[in-house]
Amino acid sequence: MTLTIYNTLSRRQEPFETVEPNKVKMYCCGVTVYDYCHLGHARSYIVWDTIRRYLLWRGFEVSYIQNFTDIDDKILNRAKEQGSTMEAVSNRFIDAYFEDIRRLNVMDADEYPRVTEHIPEIHQLIQTLEQKGLAYAVGGDVYYRVERFPEYGKLSGRELEQMQAGASGRLDTEESESKKQHPFDFALWKKAKPGEPAWNSPWGQGRPGWHIECSAMIRSKLGETIDIHGGGGDLIFPHHENEIAQSEAAMNQPLARYWTHNGMVMVNGQKMSKSLGNFITIRELLDGVGNWQGEPVNPMAVRLFVLQAHYRKPLDFTAEAIATAENSWKTLKEGLLFGYQYGEKLGWGTESSIIPELAARFQELGDDDFNFPGGLAVLFELAKELRREGNILVHEGSTKTPADELHRQWYTLVTLAQVLGLEATPDDETLTQAGLSDAEIEDLIEQRQAARKAKNFAESDRIRNELQAQGITLIDSPQGTRWHRS
Numbered sequence: 001m002t003l004t005i006y007n008t009l010s011r012r013q014e015p016f017e018t019v020e021p022n023k024v025k026m027y028c029c030g031v032t033v034y035d036y037c038h039l040g041h042a043r044s045y046i047v048w049d050t051i052r053r054y055l056l057w058r059g060f061e062v063s064y065i066q067n068f069t070d071i072d073d074k075i076l077n078r079a080k081e082q083g084s085t086m087e088a089v090s091n092r093f094i095d096a097y098f099e100d101i102r103r104l105n106v107m108d109a110d111e112y113p114r115v116t117e118h119i120p121e122i123h124q125l126i127q128t129l130e131q132k133g134l135a136y137a138v139g140g141d142v143y144y145r146v147e148r149f150p151e152y153g154k155l156s157g158r159e160l161e162q163m164q165a166g167a168s169g170r171l172d173t174e175e176s177e178s179k180k181q182h183p184f185d186f187a188l189w190k191k192a193k194p195g196e197p198a199w200n201s202p203w204g205q206g207r208p209g210w211h212i213e214c215s216a217m218i219r220s221k222l223g224e225t226i227d228i229h230g231g232g233g234d235l236i237f238p239h240h241e242n243e244i245a246q247s248e249a250a251m252n253q254p255l256a257r258y259w260t261h262n263g264m265v266m267v268n269g270q271k272m273s274k275s276l277g278n279f280i281t282i283r284e285l286l287d288g289v290g291n292w293q294g295e296p297v298n299p300m301a302v303r304l305f306v307l308q309a310h311y312r313k314p315l316d317f318t319a320e321a322i323a324t325a326e327n328s329w330k331t332l333k334e335g336l337l338f339g340y341q342y343g344e345k346l347g348w349g350t351e352s353s354i355i356p357e358l359a360a361r362f363q364e365l366g367d368d369d370f371n372f373p374g375g376l377a378v379l380f381e382l383a384k385e386l387r388r389e390g391n392i393l394v395h396e397g398s399t400k401t402p403a404d405e406l407h408r409q410w411y412t413l414v415t416l417a418q419v420l421g422l423e424a425t426p427d428d429e430t431l432t433q434a435g436l437s438d439a440e441i442e443d444l445i446e447q448r449q450a451a452r453k454a455k456n457f458a459e460s461d462r463i464r465n466e467l468q469a470q471g472i473t474l475i476d477s478p479q480g481t482r483w484h485r486s
Contacts, residue, residue, distance in 0.1 A: 025226040033093035066109040140191030156237035211242035229256035335383025336424040352411035
C-alpha cells in the first residue's frame, strides 16, 4: 500500500515521497501567544499530532517543529491592556498552551522555536531577498515585491487582482500603505514604534513581519525543503502564500513538497468569534466554565470528536455532537480497559500480537489521505466485541471467544488506538468511576433482592439508585438480575 496525501498546492491527492528516504520533516504553524487556545487550535493540533503519530507508526522517522509567534501587535496590545510586557504575556500563554494541549494527549513537538530567538536568521533571509531585487527598504520598513515573483498565488489559486489587502487580519497602517510600491506588497521588517520592543537591523530599529518568521524558522530547523507544511485552512492566504514567495525566491527550490490544511471549526453552524459570544477555549470546555454552558468534557471525548470528521472537512461544534462523542468514548474506553479488568481472570500472559488483517484495514484507510474516521470504525468494532464479551464473562462466568483471541483483540485495539492518541489506563478516573468491585456489586444486588422479598421497596429503590449513581445498570428478568457498568 502507498500512502497518499492531498496536496493543497496541486489540488489533488499524491503519493507520499519524502526528500530523504523514510524521514519526514514536518512543520506546523503555531499559535500567536496572546490568549488561551480555543477550539480551532484544539482541532488543528490534534490533527497534526495524529498525522505525526500515524507516520511514526508507518515506520517513518519524523522531525516535527511547531513555532510560537512571541512578537506581534496582538501581544503588544495585550501587554498594554494588562500593564505588562511582551515577554511576560508570551511566557504566560506559552505555559497555558502546554497546560491545555497536553490534556488533549497531544505530544510535544521536537522543538518549539520562538520568533524572538531567530532575529539574525530573519535578517539574513531578508538581505538575500534584497540582493535578488525581491525586497525594498523604505523609511525603516522592508517590503516584498509580489510582482517580481511570477508564481505568486499558486497555493491559493488567486490572481493578484483578485486578492484583498489585509486578508491576514494584520492590517497595515495608512503610513505603511503609502510606502508600498504595490498594494499587495507585504512587510518583511517593520520600523520600530516608540515604546515597543525592537531589534537592531541593517534597516534600523524594528521587528519582523509575520510571514518572514516561519520561513526563517523552517530554514533554521529543518533546512531549505521540508516534506509537510501544515496549518489551518485560514492560513493558505496570505500567510502560506507569502511563505512560499519568500522562501522559494530566496532559495530557488520548493519550500515544502506537501501543503496540508485542516478544515475550519464552526460553533452551531457559525464562525467562532468573540463578538458572537461563541468563542470557547480549550480550558473552558474541559473544565465546564466560561462560554461552555455544560458539564466538563472528557479530553479523550474531545479528541474523538475531532477525529470523527476527516481532517480537511469543516467541523461543527455543538452540544449534541459533544454529547455523542462522550457516549462514543465510553464505548471505546470500555474496550480499552477490558484487559486491565479481565486479563488476569482470563489467564492472559504478558505477550500478545496484533491481528494482521485489522492492522492492514486500518493502514489502508490511513494511507488514503489520513482517513482517521475510517480507522475509528475498526476500533469501534473491536471495542464493542470486547464489551460484549465482558458482559458475558460477568454474567456467565466465561467468554464465548477463546481467551488468547480476546487478548489479541484487546492488544490490537490498544495499539491502533494509541496511533490516534486515544488512551485509557487503570489510573484513568473513568476506570474507578463505579468505585465497587464485582463482589461488592453482587452483594448489594443480594441485599436489594432481600428488600424486594420483604416488600421494602424504598430500600430496594435506594440500592438501585446507589448503583446507578456509580455507573452500574441493573436489568431485572424472570431469570434474575443482571448488571453491567455503563
